[in-house]
Amino acid sequence: MSKRVLMKGNEALAEAAIQAGCIHFFGYPITPQTEVAAYMSKRLPKIGGVYLQAESELAASNMLLGAAASGIRAMTSSSSPGISLKTEAISYMAGSDVPALIINVQRGGPGLGGIQPSQADYFQATRALGHGDFQVLVFAPSTVQEIMDLVYLAFDRAEEYRVPAMILADGMLGQMMEPVVIEKPQTSAHEKPWAANGHKNVRKHNIINSLYLQAEELENRVVERYRRYEAIKAKEQRAEEYLMDDAEIAVVAYGATSRIVKAAVKEARERGVKAGCIRPITLWPYPTDTIVKYRDKVKCFLSVEMSMGQMVEDVRLAVNGAAPVEFYGRTGGVIPEPGEVLDKIMELGR
Amino acid sequence: MEYKIKIAGFGGQGILFMGKVIAGAGLADEKEVSWLPSYGPEMRGGTANCSVCISDEPIGSPLVVKPNVFLAMNRPSFEKFIDSVEPDGIVIVDSSLIDEKASRTDVRAFYIPATELAEKNELSGLANMIMLGKLLKESAFCSKQAIAGAVESCVPKSKQHLIEYNLKAIGIGESL
Numbered sequence: 396m397s398k399r400v401l402m403k404g405n406e407a408l409a410e411a412a413i414q415a416g417c418i419h420f421f422g423y424p425i426t427p428q429t430e431v432a433a434y435m436s437k438r439l440p441k442i443g444g445v446y447l448q449a450e451s452e453l454a455a456s457n458m459l460l461g462a463a464a465s466g467i468r469a470m471t472s473s474s475s476p477g478i479s480l481k482t483e484a485i486s487y488m489a490g491s492d493v494p495a496l497i498i499n500v501q502r503g504g505p506g507l508g509g510i511q512p513s514q515a516d517y518f519q520a521t522r523a524l525g526h527g528d529f530q531v532l533v534f535a536p537s538t539v540q541e542i543m544d545l546v547y548l549a550f551d552r553a554e555e556y557r558v559p560a561m562i563l564a565d566g567m568l569g570q571m572m573e574p575v576v577i578e579k580p581q582t583s584a585h586e587k588p589w590a591a592n593g594h595k596n597v598r599k600h601n602i603i604n605s606l607y608l609q610a611e612e613l614e615n616r617v618v619e620r621y622r623r624y625e626a627i628k629a630k631e632q633r634a635e636e637y638l639m640d641d642a643e644i645a646v647v648a649y650g651a652t653s654r655i656v657k658a659a660v661k662e663a664r665e666r667g668v669k670a671g672c673i674r675p676i677t678l679w680p681y682p683t684d685t686i687v688k689y690r691d692k693v694k695c696f697l698s699v700e701m702s703m704g705q706m707v708e709d710v711r712l713a714v715n716g717a718a719p720v721e722f723y724g725r726t727g728g729v730i731p732e733p734g735e736v737l738d739k740i741m742e743l744g745r
Numbered sequence: 746m747e748y749k750i751k752i753a754g755f756g757g758q759g760i761l762f763m764g765k766v767i768a769g770a771g772l773a774d775e776k777e778v779s780w781l782p783s784y785g786p787e788m789r790g791g792t793a794n795c796s797v798c799i800s801d802e803p804i805g806s807p808l809v810v811k812p813n814v815f816l817a818m819n820r821p822s823f824e825k826f827i828d829s830v831e832p833d834g835i836v837i838v839d840s841s842l843i844d845e846k847a848s849r850t851d852v853r854a855f856y857i858p859a860t861e862l863a864e865k866n867e868l869s870g871l872a873n874m875i876m877l878g879k880l881l882k883e884s885a886f887c888s889k890q891a892i893a894g895a896v897e898s899c900v901p902k903s904k905q906h907l908i909e910y911n912l913k914a915i916g917i918g919e920s921l
Contacts, residue, residue: 401765401772401780427784511785571807572765572780574772651807658805728785732810 399574404564405430407539407575408498409438411546412470415580417496418444419462419469421455423477426510427566428500431472452477456484456497463488463495464603466590468550472498474566475516476507478524485559486525490605492589492620494553496546497524497531498562500569503728511728512566514650517705520563521679528617530624532560532631533678535649539573545676547580552631554585556623563678565701567651567730627680634682635674638664642671644743645689647710648699649675652731656699659736668744678706686713695719695743699736702726747802748886749809751826753794754818754839759873762899763816764795766877769895770887771799779807792822799886814884816876817843818859837879839872855879857921863914871914878918 402410409431412420420439422432432448439446449455455471462469473481478499488495501516503509520533532552534545545562553560591601607613637657639645644663648656653674663670673689675682686696695718698707707722714720723739725731750767754760761782771778781796796809813834817823820843830836832851841860857879859872868875874896881892896911 399772399775401768401778509785566784567781567808570782570784572768572778573804573807574778654804655806655808661805730808732808733806734810 397576397578399576401572402539402575403430403570403572404539404542405500405569406434407542408472408500408546408562408564408569409434410577411543412468412496412550413438413442414543414577415468415547415550416584417468417470417550418442419447419467420444421447421449421458421462421469421471423449423452423455423473425474425477427502427512427569428472428474428498430569431498431500452480453483456481459495459497460484460488460491460493463493464491464590465592466587468496468584470496470498472500474500474502475504475513478516478519482525485531486527486529487605488559489525489529489531490527491603492557493559493603494550494557495559496549496553496562497559498564501563501565503726509728510566512568512651512701512730513726513728514565514652514701515703515705515726516563517678517700517702520561521681521709524561529620530558530679532556532558532627533563534560535563535676535678536568537650537653537674539568539571540575542568543575543577547582551580551582551585554587556627557589558623558627563650565651566728631677632680632682632684633676634685635676636685637672637674639671639673639689641669642689643669643694644697644740645671645673645693645695646697646699646736646740647673647675647686647706649678649706652699652701655731655733656736658733659740662733662737663740663744666741668741670740670744675706681709681713683709683713686710690714690717693718695721697721697723697739697743699731699739700724701730747798747800748814748884749812749831750797750799750814750816750886751794751809751812751829752797752816752818753792753822753826756791756793758793758818759870760793760818761795763873763877764797765899766892766895767797767799767886769899770891771797773891773894774887776800777802777804779804781807792819794822794826814880814886816880818872818876819843820845835880835883837876837883839876841872853883855883857918859918862917866913866917868910868914868917871910874911874914875918878915879921880918881915882919882921
């Protein structure tokens with residue numbers, strides 16, 4: 396077994412990207428993700444890459460669009476208010492079929508909000524990370540080790556489907572340290588015949604563009620992209636099931652919150668309530684199939700989030716009226732305690 | 746056994762560093778560990794705290810709400826967390842800085858003048874390691890060899906000459 400090292404979540408985000416072959420990083424500091432940029436600034440120059448602190452978040456994400464259009468692996472990272480500023484270029488990346496990685500280490504909002512952990516950007520990540528008809532792949536790690544694994548997967552799948560990908564973390568996961576085993580990714584970068592990296596008079600120009608003034612042409616482009624989205628929905632849903640075999644109450648939670656939920660679920664079982672946890676690992680595509688599998692078996696679902704209730708809508712869509720769907724959340728940077736979640740589970744279990 | 750450790754005091758006392766050493770020792774012992782700092786406004790000139798878990802099992806919530814080990818290095822932190830300690834938990838208080846005692850009797854409380862001892866031994870700023878030494882004496886949260894290795898790996902490369910002072914401070918704590 397490779398050596399375990401202690402690493403902050405933010406450092407693991409950066410190290411994983413480097414391991415995956417990301418050599419260009421464009422960022423702008425913001426708590427609680429600044430260690431991602433700090434780590435990149437130390438490492439990338441040593442391996443022949445570029446670390447660039449841009450003049451603004453929007454500039455950084457436009458640089459990412461440009462770098463990724465040349466076919467290399469590149470990323471940017473920020474936290475909630477900074478991600479809002481990046482969305483213009485993210486929409487352009489989606490519209491130009493450019494794969495790139497965007498990291499959001501969420502903090503409380505809206506506005507400048509606070510700097511404590513939050514999951515209130517779920518809607519933004521899964522519904523509208525910019526204008527227009529599009530989706531990005533969204534991965535939600537819950538441990539520092541899983542950060543490594545999902546960064547690898549995000550780069551790989553982004554290239555496979557030619558879509559931008561996001562890692563949706565939160566301040567707790569970004570700031571905490573856990574043991575990590577750093578292993579090289581299993582897959583290597585995909586061929587990119589579309590990349591704008593110089594035609595050298597041996598092929599036609601590759602043009603990366605998101606502007607289509609003819610309505611029918613734009614429609615065709617978008618429809619073709621949605622066919623890829625259908626393939627993604629069919630093949631890329633991921634979720635972990637914890638104590639779900641005989642569960643009567645299915646608690647749905649992702650990211651750092653799922654760890655608190657698992658502790659509460661375990662305690663509920665010790666008190667005689669059959670609870671289990673479904674942990675979405677992909678937030679888009681949402682692991683609808685896993686929810687559907689249990690919707691006629693459990694008494695109810697409970698979505699627990701660090702928000703006022705966002706993912707709960709995807710649970711409801713998947714459950715489609717087959718069972719009651721309850722919600723419990725804290726927001727503004729307040730982390731729910733296992734005891735609060737336990738109380739809610741016990742109330743539902745009565 | 747799962748150690749759920751809360752360490753709290755002022756920014757600058759080495760609260761987060763102490764947590765890193767404890768987590769590093771757990772790692773060396775091949776345990777599951779997590780370390781979660783406070784990173785909010787409280788850290789910027791005010792109180793700092795961190796949660797450390799050491800366990801044989803994967804760690805659930807890294808946020809320690811009911812610690813079974815509590816190390817207190819200032820009065821506001823002592824007052825904030827003392828009631829949250831689990832019964833039979835270990836409480837170590839720097840009595841140079843906190844002139845208060847726990848009113849509850851269901852915890853194992855130790856009052857040591859860590860800051861005074863650090864200054865007396867020309868180890869100014871290492872009261873945190875004296876506290877850690879005392880914890881080492883009163884609980885089996887890690888093995889002896891693990892702690893020295895953890896100190897070595899946590900001290901930055903530019904400050905390696907400070908390792909021996911850290912270890913000396915831990916020794917003083919252990920002797921109390």
